[in-house]
Amino acid sequence: MNVLEARAIKKSFGGVKALVDGNISCCKGEIVGLLGANGCGKTTFSRILMGMLNCDDGEILINGERVSFNSPMDAMQRGLAMVHQQLSLIPDMTVWENINIGNEPRSALGFIDTAACRQRARQVLERLCPEVDMERKVSELSPSEQQLVEIAKALSKDFNILILDEPTSALEQVQVNRLFDLLRQVKQQGATIIFISHRLGEVVEICDYVVVFRNGANVGTVDLLRDGQDEERIIALITGREEQAAIAKKHGAQQNGGGVRFAVKDLCMGKLRQISFALRRGEIVGIGGLQGQGQEELLLTLAGLLAPAERGSVLVDDIPLKLHHPSDAIRQGVVLVPGDRKKEGLFLNHSILMNMMYARFSLKGEWIIPFRKYRREAEEIMRALSIKAEGVDTELNTLSGGNQQKVVVGKWLPLNPKVLLLCDPAKGVDVQAKKELYELVARLAQQGTSILLYASDNEELVAACERVFVMYEGQIVEELQGAEVTEDNLVAASLRARTTPSTL
Amino acid sequence: MNFTAGLKRISRRPEFTSVVILLVIIFLNALLQKNFFATKVILTNLKTFTPLILISIGQAVIVLCGGIDLSVGSQVSLINVILATMMRDSIGDSLPVLLLALGAAVGMGAVNGFSAGYLNLPPMIATFATQAIFFGLALFVLPHPGGVIPRWAVEAFKWHVWLISTPLVVIVLAMLLWEYIRRRRLGQYIYAVGSSEEAAFANGINTRWVKLMSYMIGSFFVMLGAYAITLQAASGDARLGLSYPLTSIAAVVVGGISLQGGRGNVIGAVFGALVMNMVINLIYFANIPSEYQEFTKGFIIILALAMAVIYRRNGARRQTS
Structure with a gap:
C-alpha cells in the first residue's frame, strides 16, 4: 500500500496556475526525487502536502486514508516532517530551542524541560553536524550551519514521511555526504523520503526513482534502479526539450x-x-x-x-x-x-518596470521621470531576455526564480x-x-x-x-x-x- | 579575566542600556529631590511608578509577540471608571465588580488579539481604533470625572512594612507570573511568533492563537496597572490613561525590547518604566513651568530612546566585526 498518495492536486494564486495536476505516490522505505524547473510547482506541491497551503482541488491519502490538512500541525500529527527551502528557523532563538520548537518536552508542571530539550538536540546534532554549537542563536550561524539546523530539526521529529526541499543548496560536500548517510539510515528504518533538489548528481545518487514536474503537472517518472541513472532523460523531462541543456560555452x-x-x-x-x-x-x-x-x-x-x-x-x-x-x-x-x-536585488511586490527604474536612481536624474521612455526600454529588455510574464506591470512575486534573476541582471543593461x-x-x-x-x-x-x-x-x-x-x-x-x-x-x-x- | 568576560556578557544583554540610563537618571533625581533614598520617599515613588511599570510589562508581552497596543491608555480608563462607579464599601459587594473589571480587561485584550491574530489587521491601526472604542465606553460609564473608591481598597494599597509594600508585592507577583508563562510553551511561542511569524507557522505553532493570547495576557497586566492608578487617585476619570500608550512603548524600547518583536526581556520594560517615571519626576522637581512640561517630556523621551537605540546599534556592530 502507498504510504503517501496525492492525486490531481490543483492550486492557483490569483490568475497564475501553480499546479494543474500534482501527482505522487510513494511506498514505505523509498527515497523519491522530485525534480523540475523553477516555477514548476514543486515547492507549492510540498507546501500543500505539509498543510501550509490549501489546495483548490485534488486529494491526499496517507496509508490509504483521505486526509485534509489545515495547518502544518495537522500534517505533523500524521507523521509528516519537512525541511523548508525558506528555512523555518526562528532567528532570535538558540539552536536547541529551534530544534524543539512546537514539540517541547514538558515537565509535570507544564514547564519546558530544558534538559530534555538539550538532550534531544544533542543526539541529532552529533550525528549530523557535531561542529554546530547548540547554545548559539540561529541568527549568528553561517548559511550552511543554519541549513544543517533546519535539517536536524526535521530529523529529530517522529515522522514516517520526510520532505526535504533543496536541503543541500548551502552545504559543502562533506556535509552532504553525512546527510546522505543519515537519510539512508532513516530509509532503512522504514520512512519515506521526498527529496527536492536542483542538483541532478545528488538526486541520482540518493534516490530510488525520480518524479519530474513541469508547468504544474507530473510529466514522468524515471526509475533509477530499473532504468539506470539516465541523466539525459531526466533533463529532457525537466526542460521538455530533447536537447542537452548545457550552460554557455566559452567565447572568444x-x-x-x-x-x-x-x-x-x-x-x-x-x-x-x-x-x-x-x-x-x-x-x-x-x-x-x-x-x-x-x-x-x-x-x-x-x-x-x-x-x-x-x-x-x-x-x-x-x-x-x-x-x-x-x-x-x-x-x-x-x-x-x-x-x-x-533581499538585496529586487522589490518583489513591485512591477518589473518599477524594478528596472530603481536601477537608475543613482544616476543624475531627469527633473521629471520619463515614464514612457522607461516603459519602452523595459519592454525591450523583457523581449531580449525572454522574461516570461504578462507585461512590464507584472509583480515580481508571480515570476519564477529564473525569471526574477533575469530582471536582476536586466535592470542594469540600459x-x-x-x-x-x-x-x-x-x-x-x-x-x-x-x-x-x-x-x-x-x-x-x-x-x-x-x-x-x-x-x-x-x-x-x-x-x-x-x-x-x-x-x-x-x-x-x-x-x-x-x-x-x-x-x-x-x-x-x-x-x-x-x-x-x-x-x- | 573571568571578571571582564562576565562584564562583557552582561553588557550584551538587551536590557543593559536601560540599567545604565536608569543609574544616570537615579543620580540626577537624587541631586534634585531631597531625601531621595529615605524610606518614605522611596515608598511614595514606588507607588507613583507602579501603574506604568505594570502597563509596560503588558505592553512588553505584546511587543515581544510582534504586536503593539495603542489602546492601553483607554483600557486603563475603562477599568478605572468601572471601579470608581461600582465599587462598594463592603468587600463582599465589591467582588462582582472586581470580576467585571477582570472580564473587561481580558475582553479588551481579546478584541485586540482577535483583530491582530484572526482578522490579520495591522495592530498599529487596529489598536488605535479600539483605543477610541474603549475610550468611548469609558465616557459612557462616567462622562465627567467623579466616583469614589472605598476606603478599604485605598488602605490596602497603602499597606507596607518598611519597604515591603503592596505595590512592590504586586510588581513581584506580576514578574513571577510572566516567568511562569515564559517557561511554558506559550512563552516560547510568543517569542517565536514575534521573531518570525512565518517560521513559527511552519513549525506547527498556532500563530493566531499565540497572538490572541499575547494581547490577553498584556491586557491582564494593564488591568493590574489600572488598579494601581485607581487606588492612588481614589476617583474615576475617563481621561486618566491618555498618556500611557506613548510612555509604555517608550519604556519597552528603552528597556531593550525590539519593536520588531522576538528580542528582549520583560524585566527590561520594568527598568524602562522606571526611567520614564523618573524623567517625569525630574521635570517636576526641576521647576520647569507647566506650559513647558509636555515639550520637555517629549524631548527627553526622544533623548532616552536615542541613547538606548544608538548604543545597541553600535554594540551589534562590534559583535559582528
Missing part, C-alpha cells in the same frame, strides 16, 4: 586582447586581506574556493555595499573608484547581481555596465534558466563588459570562466588559467589552501 572575446578595465590593488576589508587582481575588457573571471572564504564580502565591497574599504584602491578604466556608497560604484559602471535576490559582479547568480535557478543566464553574461562580455563571477558550483565556473581565482580565508591563494580550469583542479586548489595555510 577575451582573446582579442582588451586593455585592463578593472583593477583592484591591495584591498583590505574585514576578513579580506590584500586582494589584488585585474580584469581585462570583456573577460569573464571566476572566484572559487570553499564556501564562506570571503568571496561574497569581496563582491559586496567592490559594489560599495559594505563600509568603505580599510585599505587599497580600485580603478575602473584607470579612474579611481570611491566606495562609500553603492551609488558611487553604479555611477562608474560597476554593478552587482547579489546572491540573495529576494546603464551599459563596465563591470558586472555576479554573486552566485544561478543559485536555486533551474537548468534552463541557468543556461539562458550564462548566455546573457557571455553576450555582455562580448560587448566589452568585464565580469567577475562567484559561483558555489564549480561546474559553472569551469563552463563560464577563462580564469579563476581561488580564495581561502579572505585571500586569493591561487589562480587557474585556461586549460587548468577544471573541476578537479578547483577542488584541489580549495583543499590545498586548507592544508597549507599561507604564510601571509
